[in-house]
Amino acid sequence: MKSSKLYGLHSVQAALDYSPKSINKAWIDAQRQDKRLVQAIGALLDLGIEPEKTERKKLDKLAEGNNHQGIVIEVDMPAELSESDLKTAVQSLGETALFLVLDNVQDPHNLGACLRTADATGVHGVIITKDNATGITPTVCKVASGAAETVPVYQVTNLARTLRWLKDQGIWVFGAAGEAEQRVYQADLTWPLALVVGAEEKGMRRLTREQCDVLVKLPMLGQVDSLNLSVATGVLLYEVVRQRMT
Incomplete structure (x- = not known):
């Protein structure tokens, strides 16, 4: 099963809502503490996933320069069926x-x-x-x-x-x-x-x-x-x- 990175609060919340078992790892901006990010972190902790606190530059790289809103997760991608x-x-x-x-x-x-x-x-x-x-x-x-x-x-x-x-x-x-x-x-x-x-x-x-x-x-x-x-x-x-x- 291939894995990939998802970024941004909306995408992360969708993964938490619909496919929490697919989430393997998470990275968060150590400098951000806004409400939605804190809620996402809480949901990840409930899954037994402790997000890695890191600097914005690393998040920018993980998200390939896209707007990540302070969070990136690694997920197993849904598979195409035959x-x-x-x-x-x-x-x-x-x-x-x-x-x-x-x-x-x-x-x-x-x-x-x-x-x-x-x-x-x-x-x-x-x-x-x-x-x-x-x-x-x-x-x-x-x-x-x-x-x-x-x-x-x-x-x-x-x-x-x-x-x-x-x-x-x-x-x-x-x-x-x-x-x-x-x-x-x-x-x-x-x-x-x-x-x-x-x-x-x-x-x-x-x-x-x-x-x-x-x-x-x-x-x-x-x-x-x-x-x-x-x-x-x-x-x-x-x-x-x-x-x-x-």
């Missing part, structure tokens, strides 16, 4: 499937934000590509605010093959595409569903698009022709939630 794990999860589902598929998404901020929304909307897992895409990184964990530990992430080698297999299991594959004729609000999203969102700027690859049963789009009423990937994903997933709750 295609075999995905098959086991799909076949053991006891409710209507909802998977988010990200085709070659490379920005860790987008992946982190998508994981956070996936957690909020009850997604059963996020499927990512192995090549030309970001995996679970410290930045992903920071942006996800705990969702990297709660939402299963499945890394697959051949996305088109995985989508074909999902369809064989009775899961409909819906792709988000700006050129689609049907708006997402016109589609029935209550079926077992894998929602595919393509990479930043490029969208879905051709082989991925060919596996989609339905293409849907978001209405764009202003001057811009697209939304940020994670924003669009959030709108799409909450439309799924709205339909299923209704």
Whole structure:
């Protein structure tokens, strides 16, 4: 299991809340005594982890120059799961499937934000590509605010093959595409569903698009022709939630 550094009070608190057992070590600014830092130190001590008091220069180095707010921790990173794990999860589902598929998404901020929304909307897992895409990184964990530990992430080698297999299991594959004729609000999203969102700027690859049963789009009423990937994903997933709750 690989380990990495997380920094900043928000990221540290998320680790304390959602994955305290993953924390191995901590460093704190010996000169700071603000309330939130003291609370974080108390929580670490409760876990049996005594933070090492150090100078700011060392914290700056550990956080690679980023704003650490006086605290850095070392954590075991959440692991990406395999295609075999995905098959086991799909076949053991006891409710209507909802998977988010990200085709070659490379920005860790987008992946982190998508994981956070996936957690909020009850997604059963996020499927990512192995090549030309970001995996679970410290930045992903920071942006996800705990969702990297709660939402299963499945890394697959051949996305088109995985989508074909999902369809064989009775899961409909819906792709988000700006050129689609049907708006997402016109589609029935209550079926077992894998929602595919393509990479930043490029969208879905051709082989991925060919596996989609339905293409849907978001209405764009202003001057811009697209939304940020994670924003669009959030709108799409909450439309799924709205339909299923209704």
